[in-house]
Amino acid sequence: MSERASDPSARSVADVFASCRAEGRGALVGYLPAGYPTVDEAVELLTAMAEGGCDLLEVGVPYSDPVMDGPTIQAAADTALRNGFRLRDVFSTVERVTAAGGNCVVMTYFNPVLRYGVDRFAADLAAAGGLGVITPDLIPDEADEWFAASDKYGLSRTFLVSPSSTDERIASTTAAASGFVYATSIMGVTGARDSVNSAAAEIVRRTRPHTSLPIGVGLGVRNGDQAAEIAGFADGVIVGSAFVSAAERGGPSAVRALAQELAAGVARAGLPQPA
Amino acid sequence: MSSSTSVPPSSQVTASQGIETPSGHEPDARGHFGRYGGRWVPEALVAALEELETAYEKARHDPEFLAELDRLHRDYTGRPSPLTDVPKLSQHAGGARILLKREDLNHTGSHKINNVLGQALLTKRMGKKRVIAETGAGQHGVATATACALLDLECVVYMGEVDTRRQALNVARMRLLGATVIPVKTGSRTLKDAINEALRDWVTNVDSTHYLLGTVAGPHPFPQMVRDFHRVIGLEARAQVRERTGRLPTAVAACVGGGSNAIGIFHAFIDDPGVRLVGFEPGGDGVATGRHGATLSEGSPGALHGAFSYLLQDEDGQTAESYSISAGLDYPGVGPEHALLKDLGRAEYQPVTDAEAMDAFSLLCRTEGIIPAIESAHAVAGALRLGKELGPDAVILVNLSGRGDKDVDTAAKWFGMIGQDESAEAADGTAIAEGELATPTVGAEGERATPTVGAEGELATPTVGAEGATQQRAGSFAHPGSQTEGIQA
């Protein structure tokens, strides 16, 4: 039923980006909190996102104090927690979505990982078929334990770079990362926005010289045109709040339709041009 | 001259001494106190934290900055704050001599101004024009609004919606001072969520905005810098106690929310091994009920709001909701240096219940004519407990971190002087006049978590109340403290 299912044989984040590249395009990365609105429904939604054309899925961990998130994702995390989401559910979610053909990384604030045990978290995620972790509030400076665990279990480590990052920080952060680098397009929290900020191209341009890793751009993308614009200079287009809103509006069929629109935008753009 | 052998007289102690002279207990280069502290933040904030660290390191050795801060503290804050002997209160502490460090007498009514003036001057130096702050009790918000008015900075204060109600007076003060107060309606609608919202604002507006954090929590350099701005409390108090008593105190007591007033007074005594340092955390309804904010006593290590420290959390690392009658202590995190002091055993931390704190509150009102902030009443309750333990030879230094004007509604309701939906200002006076703060038996025998007052032990002072000793206990005060809502006489 999928027009363009992501490569189910991908065993690493690098493979996902490489196979997109081989198709002459960037990657579409879709975010949804696990457990939203319930664990089972989130599995369905994430599966629909993969079927609609998300090459990589960011399975979010709902957290009580999400300081990088705007109202849409905050509310979704609240809903998931109220509906009984437990941290261990993220592993079963990854396992089920992976079995259905999706490629999953986990996006999580770090305290739940600390509490679970960094090594144990990495072990359980790898066992569930997860490919890596994106850590929005963990910088490499504090990540010694995470370096060891991610190396041990073969998980990618995605750190963020921001328009406010100095060149020195971009260099050290990308050097510490693997899989892909997440560039936040704007200064701010998550949430769909009307236009793509010029800072997006600028942060990608500044990051390129420091790394050969693919660069994904997120924060604020919500439609195919924006996706195409970003795919014109970035290797991955990351979409979060818009999927949450679509899920709220119309469940799996709405997120599938959104994924299709975004994927078409990404495909239309072809390979990123040097900015 | 900072050595403990040749101590300057208290009249010569200045805030700049605590800023300029390293304490000997510094974090490592990345802001770690042992395994605690550091920067557990989004990358987007790192540049601003580095800028702040650089600005602070420069300013702390800049005579102009230090002189300006000292001048403001002298002429505007009113430093040094006095040390007050409270002999009548001391009778309720097993005869131990209690000395109050009167941070409540600072301009704006609490210790918070010490840190705020320092950071506000730094904001100017960094060329930023907009200041944001979180506040719980509203004291930090008021101090920030005050400094922003003084120094021509735009001021936005985030405050949990629950706290805007229980500290309505301070909301009005902030608005009078020209600040924008934004009630935060997410999560538990208290201090924790106000910090989340302030961090979101900061991530978005970091170029133009300084986040003037109000306690010794958060990412490096806040725990160190805010501590240094508050070290003046302990430096003054240490000299004052020696002048007054000819010795060092047996113990130092302070309340602990995020930990700024406590670290400020503790720091001058860290290298005095004979001085016990005791932090009193909000025990709420009693730690056994789960409704409390006793982070160090009951929490576990983790990362929250930019620092690795103790916090209240569930099995999955979700932050637990704290509870305290005191808005300023109602916080599930705590500053990282306290976490280290606890692990080292250099300081100890004990919970004080709402009921114990309110007993101490009324006792201090009626014996000494001082209405403390409910936050500070936790430290007073702790001192009464310590006094009974240490005996009549002990000298106990208490950080009276703030005054209680903001708390008259909460207190009047607690003591049954007005109804839950009344406000003290609106009361016609009759109810208030008849209210009787029967003197509590503040914790007779070491029953720390006993929520009931007047249960056991000697009713120490028979003479309470302005209107004569034999007055009937009208709205008698022996309601169970655990019913913090809806007690009605």
Ligand SMILES: Cc1ncc(COP(=O)(O)O)c(C=O)c1O
């Ligand atoms: C008077 C007073 N004391 C204490 C506190 C608690 O803060 P900290 O633990 O940082 O001193 C507050 C906070 O609002 C306060 O207003």
